[in-house]
Amino acid sequence: MGKSLVTLVNPNLVHPPITPYALDILTTSLEADGFDVDVVDLTFRRDDWGTVLREYFGRHQPMLVGVTVRNTDTIYAQQQRGFLADHRAIIDEIKTLSAAPIIAGGVGFSSMPFALVDYFDIPFGVKGPGEGIIVGLANALLSGNSPDTVPGLLVNRGGGRVEKIVPKLGRRGRPLASPLNATTSYTRRSGVPWKVDNLRYYRGGGLGNILTKNGCAYSCAHCVEPDAKGTYFTRRAVESVVDEMEALTAQGVYDLHTTDSEFNLVIAHSKNVLREIIRRKDTDHSTPLHNLKLWIYAQPTPFDDELLDLLVRAGCAGINLAPDHVRDDVLDGWKVSGGGRRFYTFDDVRALCARIAKAELPVMVEVLLGMPGETAATMTDAVRRTLDLDVAVAGYSLGIRAFPYSPLGIRMAERCAGRRTLPGLQSDSAVEPIVLKPRAMCASIVEYERQFAFDDAGRFRPVYFLSPDLPEDPATIAAPNGRWVNSVRLLWDLVPSSEYHRVMLPTLPGLTEDDNNYADNPFLLKLIELGYTGAFWSHWPHRHAIMSGAVA
Numbered sequence: 001m002g003k004s005l006v007t008l009v010n011p012n013l014v015h016p017p018i019t020p021y022a023l024d025i026l027t028t029s030l031e032a033d034g035f036d037v038d039v040v041d042l043t044f045r046r047d048d049w050g051t052v053l054r055e056y057f058g059r060h061q062p063m064l065v066g067v068t069v070r071n072t073d074t075i076y077a078q079q080q081r082g083f084l085a086d087h088r089a090i091i092d093e094i095k096t097l098s099a100a101p102i103i104a105g106g107v108g109f110s111s112m113p114f115a116l117v118d119y120f121d122i123p124f125g126v127k128g129p130g131e132g133i134i135v136g137l138a139n140a141l142l143s144g145n146s147p148d149t150v151p152g153l154l155v156n157r158g159g160g161r162v163e164k165i166v167p168k169l170g171r172r173g174r175p176l177a178s179p180l181n182a183t184t185s186y187t188r189r190s191g192v193p194w195k196v197d198n199l200r201y202y203r204g205g206g207l208g209n210i211l212t213k214n215g216c217a218y219s220c221a222h223c224v225e226p227d228a229k230g231t232y233f234t235r236r237a238v239e240s241v242v243d244e245m246e247a248l249t250a251q252g253v254y255d256l257h258t259t260d261s262e263f264n265l266v267i268a269h270s271k272n273v274l275r276e277i278i279r280r281k282d283t284d285h286s287t288p289l290h291n292l293k294l295w296i297y298a299q300p301t302p303f304d305d306e307l308l309d310l311l312v313r314a315g316c317a318g319i320n321l322a323p324d325h326v327r328d329d330v331l332d333g334w335k336v337s338g339g340g341r342r343f344y345t346f347d348d349v350r351a352l353c354a355r356i357a358k359a360e361l362p363v364m365v366e367v368l369l370g371m372p373g374e375t376a377a378t379m380t381d382a383v384r385r386t387l388d389l390d391v392a393v394a395g396y397s398l399g400i401r402a403f404p405y406s407p408l409g410i411r412m413a414e415r416c417a418g419r420r421t422l423p424g425l426q427s428d429s430a431v432e433p434i435v436l437k438p439r440a441m442c443a444s445i446v447e448y449e450r451q452f453a454f455d456d457a458g459r460f461r462p463v464y465f466l467s468p469d470l471p472e473d474p475a476t477i478a479a480p481n482g483r484w485v486n487s488v489r490l491l492w493d494l495v496p497s498s499e500y501h502r503v504m505l506p507t508l509p510g511l512t513e514d515d516n517n518y519a520d521n522p523f524l525l526k527l528i529e530l531g532y533t534g535a536f537w538s539h540w541p542h543r544h545a546i547m548s549g550a551v552a
């Protein structure tokens with residue numbers, strides 16, 4: 001028996017299921033501090049989650065309930081599906097079943113945490129890594145201390161007022177105590193009741209996951225991650241990371257996707273992780289790491305030959321590379337380091353793809369179309385030049401979700417200045433022009449964040465940006481819910497049908513059967529049913545044969 005019981009709930013109802021890694025991390029820290037922890041996972045019971053909650057809370061009275069909110073919505077311009085209403089329904093049900101206070105966190109949650117504490121009407125929240133803070137809160141509640149003594153905690157004062165308990169800051173404005181457990185291995189389990197079941201997720205989703213470092217110090221205009229995860233890199237201890245990989249592969253979870261924002265930034269650390277995997281494989285013929293298949297997210301630089309060689313030897317199975325575009329005029333001021341400098345050119349991308357192809361590692365390149373300055377000409381150039389790359393799959397998306405603290409979102413709010421909408425701001429569910437206010441014009445942080453997900457009447461209205469310089473009718477651009485249909489069609493026209501097999505394109509209802517959205521994607525669900533594992537994109541070129549049953 002531990003000090004007291006903390007219950008962690010996973011409300012993610014999207015399939016294929018993704019292991020709620022965060023809950024293993026929180027469990028590790030809470031257990032290390034002497035708490036009992038139950039994980040109530042609703043993902044595999046998405047059709048009867050109410051029953052699960054009623055049965056669980058009928059028998060258990062935790063002192064604190066934690067809810068993880070991984071995604072706010074699909075962030076996919078052509079299928080703008082929201083998850084917040086489902087999450088709120090689950091949280092409301094927990095409130096009727098348990099008197100325990102509720103705390104929420106998660107990467108999606110952290111993209112608008114003040115607004116979501118208010119929206120879910122819960123007493124507490126956390127932005128960014130939450131293991132230190134949830135342990136602090138559980139101890140404060142247990143000992144009768146005020147939650148206001150927990151640095152970094154978001155506290156709901158009611159009436160739309162949410163405050164952050166200011167942490168003590170040290171060098172370069174970083175908190176004195178790291179909110180992240182960067183030293184120990186996180187406990188990963190399979191088949192243990194009331195814990196995250198890593199093997200079940202692997203069988204049901206084809207991937208496990210592993211974190212080697214947290215945060216991102218870069219400042220790409222479209223990106224929510226530096227703000228939501230942390231604006232600096234916190235490296236995890238190399239031994240602990242590889243111990244964890246060994247534990248997962250021993251449980252039969254062979255395909256591990258990195259959950260770093262980008263695996264190759266802080267390249268010395270990435271190499272050390274890979275060297276440690278190789279060292280164990282070379283010295284121990286029985287280590288389950290021989291079964292490891294590692295899938296990584298990477299930027300085009302830094303990426304030298306040594307990194308490539310180490311990746312191959314460590315068991316890398318595929319690289320998801322994000323050059324995002326090919327043209328300097330579009331990338332300038334967009335893909336930049338924390339200091340505002342561009343960190344790669346398209347020549348770097350071309351050379352890197354050639355080197356990786358030589359090493360026979362599959363690559364998917366991601367291209368993000370529709371950012372400011374995009375025209376039919378720049379889009380044409382981007383498609384042509386990326387199709388020339390020697391890669392297994394090229395994925396194109398059109399339009400970007402604007403978030404309260406992504407550089408693009410901040411800029412859009414400043415340019416609207418609470419007075420006018422901007423050409424390019426769009427939401428499928430908007431019923432009036434989208435007029436954003438900068439933070440300084442809002443009465444509270446809650447008001448500032450909320451406008452990126454809800455309209456004035458409280459309806460879900462996620463804000464997207466699509467370049468108004470693309471070949472759309474003026475009426476489409478003027479309408480708050482206009483669809484960039486011409487641009488989607490243009491994209492399809494730019495790709496010769498001989499290339500369709502290896503290309504992921506945005507779709508519109510009725511335009512095509514192919515869909516590159518991960519959430520409840522029919523092809524993906526079929527892959528899982530047939531027992532495929534590994535990154536979704538690696539099977540994409542064979543999708544027609546797989547769907548028609550020609551390959552199993």
Ligand code: B12
Nearest residue numbers: 022066067068071072105106107108129130209259518519
């Ligand atoms: C890897 C990844 C993927 C992989 C996952 C592979 C795998 N098996 O894990 C794939 C490609 C499959 C994927 C899919 C999707 N993804 Co994704 N993904 C990521 C990525 C890079 C890592 C997520 C992760 O596991 N992080 C590591 C964990 C440990 O960190 P964490 O969850 O933040 O947890 C910490 C804190 O948040 C906090 N915390 C978390 N929960 C809680 C709870 C409490 C109570 C407390 C106190 C604290 C707390 O403490 C934790 C430990 O420090 C993130 C971006 C990022 N850098 O995190 C995007 C990201 C989470 N994905 C995103 C999205 C949108 C999706 C999709 C919906 C895309 C789509 N339309 O199909 C799908 C989701 C489908 C689903 N079933 O949920 C968005 C979410 C944005 C948002 N606002 O909602 C992100 C942020 C990417 C982005 N830049 O926008 N994804």
Ligand code: SF4
Nearest residue numbers: 216218220223225261
């Ligand atoms: S490198 Fe850029 S795109 Fe990648 S996580 Fe960092 S800020 Fe986001």
